Amino acid sequence: MWLRPVADCRRSLRRVSLWAPPSPWTRKKSKVGSIIVGRRLSSSTAADDTRLPLSVHNLGLDNPVLVSTSTLTSIRQLPEMESAWSDLIFSSSATSQSTLDQLQRARDVFAGFAKGGAKHVAVCALLAECQQQLARYEDVLESLEALQELGNSSSSSIQLAKAKVLWTRGKFEPAHELCEDLLLQADSSSALLTASAMNGKALSLLLSASSKEEENDTVIPPEVLDLFRDAVSLLEKDSLVLPQTASMANWGVAEAHNKKSNNAAQTKWTEALQKLTQQSTASQLLLLLQANLHANLAWDMITKDDRTLSQDDIAKASEHASLAIRAHDDSHQKQSQESLCRILTVLATCYHRAGSAVTAEGLFQSATTTTSSMAPLLLLQRHAAYQQYSQLCDQWDKRHGDALRYQQQADDIVDQQLPEAWRAAGIIRQSLLYSSLWFWTPADFFKV
Structure with missing residues (x-):
């Protein structure tokens, strides 16, 4: 029977955040490392102050058509705009209401000078991005409508952004329709835009099917897998490896949900990792993709039924979890905090299943306090963290009350x-x- 950890140990474990303790399961030879990672990649930490930081929530509106470098330089001459941009780029904390207020003032100023001009359009685009980060989805849609009314040469970017906002709000059918419309209009020369619309359509169909699903129904429409397959093939032809692996990560989630395919999810995620490790240089985005894929592989392995979970499964899952936190830390990216709760939850679950309850609790405590965002993807992370923490406490002597409390917190997130x-x-x-799903846009890959 496990013992409740002492107070001093609990205090020290609360500090666990970016740096993981040693793997809960060590082996003399790392099969995972030799096959999948091969080497530890290094990346530049220099910040690009002409584009928004990487984020799974970005709408892609900071693209060069809507926000050119010269226009950005010009609008930053306005004090409100410079302050807001600094907050968006360099602040170690999440986007705040004050940033939003500054962007709204800047929008009004530039509308007074030249409504519909390049500067006004650029500020409106950045305002929508800020509203998206704050989960003000109704406001984002209003801003996107205003951008469309201004008229510009980036209507496809705005339509894709609208589809992403609708998807985030749970309006999966309208999001699917917008992506379908984009595919009908797509220029055959724009593989990245076409693949992005395919990815968005597949995600919309996947979530639409899942949102209608009964408890034991695991049917995923075949079109979902076909769309991911087509997107990956299209990107492969143009050697666009990073968006290709991002779509493969999503594809694996659909396969994992399907359950009718034999290890198809693990195969897809492993293929994606192999493509990433063949790259000659490591960008922040590459490292974040690596972290995402390793976390998915670890989770798929460690959450097997106790009757089928072997010691080798725990060992392999633990290695993947350790590699996920390493890649996450190496990315040196502000917005990588978005995935920290998820990765810590995976790592903590590995410690739990390996019998290291005290370390697992410290990691769960850190996981549940990494973010307070109301974005659905981050709410799902916190739900999983509280649910797994509850399961840990339920197996711990005299912790049944804690188990009920954490399960209630998980239920409250859902309800x-x-x-x-x-x-x-x-x-x-x-x-x-x-x-872990990512409704990516072409602009996400201008940042690498």
Whole structure:
């Protein structure tokens, strides 16, 4: 029977955040490392102050058509704009209401000078991005409508952004329709835009099916897998490896949900990792993709039924979890904090299943306090963290009360905070895997 950790140990474990303790399961020879990682990549930490930091929530509106470098330089001459931009780029904390207020003032100033001009359009685009980071989704849609009314040469970017906002709000059918419309209009020369619309359509269909799912129904429309397959093939032809692996990560989640395929999810994620390690240089985005894929592999292995979970499964999952936290830390990226709760939850679950309860609790405590965002993907991360923490306490002597409390916190996220469509059993049952989904846009890959 496990013993309750002493207070001093609990205090020290609360500090666990970016640096993981040694793997809960060590082996003389790392099969995972030799096959998948091969080497530890290094990356530059220099910040690009002409584009928004990487984020799974970005709408892609900071693209060069809407926000050119010269226009950005010009609008930053306004004190409110310079302050807001500094907050967006360099602040160690999340985007704040004050940043939003400054952008709204800047929008009004430039509208007074030349409504619909390049400077006004650029500020409107950045305002929508800020609203998205703050989960003000109704406001984002209003800003996107205003951008469309101004008229510009980046209508496809705005339509894709609108689809992403609708998807985030749980409006999966309208998001699917917008992506379908984009595919009908797509220029055959723009592989990245076409693949992005395919990825968005596949995610919309996946979530739409999952949101209608009964408790034991695991049917995923074949079109979902076909769309991911087509997107990956299209990107492969143009040697666009990073968006290709991002789509493969999503594809693996659909395969994991399907359950009818034999290890198809692990195969897809492993293929994606191999493509990443063949790259000659490591960018922040590459490292974050690596972290995401390793976390998914670890989770798929460690959450097997106790009757089928072997010591080798625990060992392999633990290695993947350790590699995930390493890649996460190496990225040196402000927005990588978005995935920290998920990775810590995976690592903590590995310690739990390996019998290291004290270390697992410290990691769970850190995981549940990494973010307070109301974005659905981050809410799913916290749900998984509280749920797994509850399971740990339930197996601990005299911790049944804590187990009930953490399970209640997980339930409250579902009942009170998630958009209704995201509360379905098909999503909540795999909340940690679903939290890894990425509705990416072409602009996400201008930042590498």
